[in-house]
Amino acid sequence: MKSLYKILAVACLVMGFAACDNEQLTGESIFVDPVIDTTTYTYQFDKWLDKYYTEPYNVEFLYKLDDNATDPNYNVVPVSIGMADTLAHLALYLWYDVYDSVVGPEFLRTYGPKMIQLIGSSMMDPVNNTEKLGYAEGGIKITLLKINKMQLNNIDNLNEYIFKTMHHEFAHILHQQRNYPTEFAQITPANYDPIKWQERTYKEAWQLGCVSNYGSSEAREDFVEVIANYIVKPDKWWDNMLKEAGTEGAAIINQKWDICNTWLKEKWEISLDDLRTEVQKRQANLDWEMIMSFDEMLTEKRENAKE
Amino acid sequence: MKAKYLVIIGLLAATFAACSRDEESLFDKPAAIRAQEAIDNAFDVLTSAENGWEMAYFPNLEASAKGYNMVLKFSKNGNVSVTAKNSATTNNKIMTDTASTWAVKSDYGPILTFDTYNDVFHAFSDPKENGAGLLGDYEFLILKATPELVLLKGKKHSAYTVMRPMKNTDLAAYFTACEKMQSKLFGNNNIVTLTQGGKKMYLYNGAEGQFQSAAYGSPLVAEAATYHPVCATEDGIIVSMGFGEDIHDHIFYYNEEKGELKSEQGAVMNAGNLNVLFGAYFTDNALGWAVDYAGQEAVEELLSAVNTAMNNTSAKMKVMGYGYKQSLNMYEGGYFLLINFTYKQGKKNQEKKLVWTVDLTQDESGITVANAVPYDENTKTFLQQIPAAQAVADLMLGSYSATPLEGYLFNAAAGMKLVGEKELVVRGANNIKM
Numbered sequence: 001m002k003s004l005y006k007i008l009a010v011a012c013l014v015m016g017f018a019a020c021d022n023e024q025l026t027g028e029s030i031f032v033d034p035v036i037d038t039t040t041y042t043y044q045f046d047k048w049l050d051k052y053y054t055e056p057y058n059v060e061f062l063y064k065l066d067d068n069a070t071d072p073n074y075n076v077v078p079v080s081i082g083m084a085d086t087l088a089h090l091a092l093y094l095w096y097d098v099y100d101s102v103v104g105p106e107f108l109r110t111y112g113p114k115m116i117q118l119i120g121s122s123m124m125d126p127v128n129n130t131e132k133l134g135y136a137e138g139g140i141k142i143t144l145l146k147i148n149k150m151q152l153n154n155i156d157n158l159n160e161y162i163f164k165t166m167h168h169e170f171a172h173i174l175h176q177q178r179n180y181p182t183e184f185a186q187i188t189p190a191n192y193d194p195i196k197w198q199e200r201t202y203k204e205a206w207q208l209g210c211v212s213n214y215g216s217s218e219a220r221e222d223f224v225e226v227i228a229n230y231i232v233k234p235d236k237w238w239d240n241m242l243k244e245a246g247t248e249g250a251a252i253i254n255q256k257w258d259i260c261n262t263w264l265k266e267k268w269e270i271s272l273d274d275l276r277t278e279v280q281k282r283q284a285n286l287d288w289e290m291i292m293s294f295d296e297m298l299t300e301k302r303e304n305a306k307e
Numbered sequence: 308m309k310a311k312y313l314v315i316i317g318l319l320a321a322t323f324a325a326c327s328r329d330e331e332s333l334f335d336k337p338a339a340i341r342a343q344e345a346i347d348n349a350f351d352v353l354t355s356a357e358n359g360w361e362m363a364y365f366p367n368l369e370a371s372a373k374g375y376n377m378v379l380k381f382s383k384n385g386n387v388s389v390t391a392k393n394s395a396t397t398n399n400k401i402m403t404d405t406a407s408t409w410a411v412k413s414d415y416g417p418i419l420t421f422d423t424y425n426d427v428f429h430a431f432s433d434p435k436e437n438g439a440g441l442l443g444d445y446e447f448l449i450l451k452a453t454p455e456l457v458l459l460k461g462k463k464h465s466a467y468t469v470m471r472p473m474k475n476t477d478l479a480a481y482f483t484a485c486e487k488m489q490s491k492l493f494g495n496n497n498i499v500t501l502t503q504g505g506k507k508m509y510l511y512n513g514a515e516g517q518f519q520s521a522a523y524g525s526p527l528v529a530e531a532a533t534y535h536p537v538c539a540t541e542d543g544i545i546v547s548m549g550f551g552e553d554i555h556d557h558i559f560y561y562n563e564e565k566g567e568l569k570s571e572q573g574a575v576m577n578a579g580n581l582n583v584l585f586g587a588y589f590t591d592n593a594l595g596w597a598v599d600y601a602g603q604e605a606v607e608e609l610l611s612a613v614n615t616a617m618n619n620t621s622a623k624m625k626v627m628g629y630g631y632k633q634s635l636n637m638y639e640g641g642y643f644l645l646i647n648f649t650y651k652q653g654k655k656n657q658e659k660k661l662v663w664t665v666d667l668t669q670d671e672s673g674i675t676v677a678n679a680v681p682y683d684e685n686t687k688t689f690l691q692q693i694p695a696a697q698a699v700a701d702l703m704l705g706s707y708s709a710t711p712l713e714g715y716l717f718n719a720a721a722g723m724k725l726v727g728e729k730e731l732v733v734r735g736a737n738n739i740k741m
Binding site: 039040041042063064065066067068072074075076077078079080081082083084120121122123124125126148 | 382383384385386406407408410412414420421422423424425426429432433434435436437438439440442445446463
């Protein structure tokens with residue numbers, strides 16, 4: 001009798017669990033390769049982005065804004081299609097093709113961001129009087145801000161707001177993948193002020209051994225500011241900074257530069273000076289007609305490389 | 308032993324219950340399919356309006372928020388054209404941008420997004436140098452999408468925005484018609500009585516692109532006001548939020564014959580009882596009432612008598628006129644009647660301000676002005692010299708019932724007619740000083 005109870009109990013349990021087990025999988029994946037819709041208003045641009053970014057670099061170029069992908073604490077607007085197009089050409093000329101030329105075509109495909117997001121406005125914080133121009137997330141995504149306000153004929157404006165931001169954020173992407181030396185943060189730890197950095201002038205920051213006031217906010221920003229400023233700012237600017245920084249400030253900045261330079265060389269096999277020379281050469285020749293048709297030159301270059 | 312039976316029975320019950328699949332679903336389709344259907348429906352509705360959509364756009368619900376007219380055309384290829392004309396973003400010129408995109412996507416419901424920058428549309432969302440700008444949304448939760456009406460709610464700033472299919476194919480004519488409606492209904496900062504069922508409230512200061520509301524019969528004090536953004540259209544007005552718990556309608560249609568705005572829910576905005584309104588408006592300390600006499604002949608006679616009396620004085624004064632500054636005021640808790648005579652003495656133009664206190668009583672049936680008593684020494688001295696001037700003040704005394712001015716709708720602020728034995732026209736004025 002006891003055995004009968006046991007058999008019944010086991011049978012009930014087996015039936016109970018088996019009762020729900022009648023789902024069938026179809027065998028089809030829910031993931032489908034995205035196809036560019038030929039009927040959309042932005043088809044030509046989307047096709048161009050696919051050809052020059054997604055296909056060669058495995059990067060998604062996000063110019064249609066999804067508000068969920070932004071920081072809800074800020075009010076922002078999308079980028080205009082025209083400015084997105086201009087920025088895409090500019091980044092190809094001054095960023096992607098620079099790395100292709102200096103480091104090699106596989107570098108950005110492997111280590112570059114997997115998403116580039118464009119936003120039309122900056123992120124203003126009126127309380128702290130700060131303006132965010134870009135940010136990098138998780139080693140895979142770069143967001144560039146204030147793109148609608150690009151002053152295409154003002155090299156200083158482009159340098160400060162766009163070019164520097166590109167290299168600044170990309171340097172973040174790199175150190176998010178391979179950490180920067182801990183000794184860097186130990187050079188001027190007492191000078192970092194994440195709350196009131198914006199109250200410092202550039203000169204004050206230089207004298208503290210930082211290349212910019214934002215660089216004086218925290219070590220990781222300081223690290224990428226050294227790289228970004230060195231890449232995009234001309235000799236005259238860099239020399240003036242060292243002069244205005246004073247003996248002590250200049251010595252600290254040079255020490256930081258050495259660490260950045262060594263890190264790029266040892267961890268990434270990148271020559272900071274080669275990168276700078278190439279960027280400066282291209283920045284000095286901002287021929288918009290050439291930049292907007294740079295894609296054609298690139299196609300030719302790639303086809304020649306194949307042959 | 309009993310316990311064993313109970314266990315067995317329990318297991319059997321659980322076993323058969325596990326197979327029970329007869330619970331009815333609340334919905335006829337899975338959530339994902341319903342979400343996609345809502346997106347498809349919104350897309351079809353938005354792209355099907357032949358002349359596009361008129362949008363009453365409300366950037367936010369801040370105290371400074373206003374409503375704006377825009378016209379949008381959604382194309383199936385994802386392109387959108389936006390046209391607007393307003394003082395805030397287009398310098399009062401008709402401006403169109405056709406080079407941007409839109410989409411309906413899924414979030415916590417179907418979302419209408421304007422995902423690339425449009426010079427006209429995103430001018431309301433641009434954060435500018437202060438990080439805020441006009442605090443407008445560019446992503447909206449689609450609450451309703453029918454061929455007759457699309458109701459949206461701003462995802463970030465929560466204002467309701469209303470779209471209806473455009474009837475007018477002439478954009479310039481459309482914006483002109485909206486401006487005319489705005490001017491007609493609110494051009495004079497009118498006070499409106501909103502009635503729904505037995506409930507009433509005042510709405511005022513509509514000329515600023517928003518109503519302020521106050522309890523019926525209460526003084527209109529700006530500090531305590533609740534703000535309601537409003538947008539005039541071709542056929543009436545659209546408000547972003549309803550009014551309190553009872554009135555949820557967004558659209559109020561204008562009926563020229565009745566001089567009122569009425570919502571589909573039956574809420575009505577009109578001048579209401581002007582006798583009550585007069586009191587509400589009058590008790591706002593910042594305001595007074597400039598008074599004109601409808602019976603000008605009587606005034607001329609009195610002025611003639613005053614003139615003769617003044618001319619007979621040794622100073623030989625000649626009355627040039629009076630009028631604008633003749634006013635009823637409430638000041639420091641009392642009611643005053645002010646009359647300014649302008650006169651010529653020799654070659655000099657002079658001005659004499661005379662002040663009387665009056666008793667002003669008012670209820671729903673009417674207004675009574677009584678007992679004009681000289682207030683200050685200046686007035687008393689003048690009246691001793693020219694007693695005939697007292698008659699000009701006394702002319703205003705009497706009982707009146709307030710009615711709208713001809714040709715006006717909600718004209719409490721612009722003016723109203725006080726009709727009794729005599730007829731006065733009173734006009735709101737806020738620049739009268741004691």
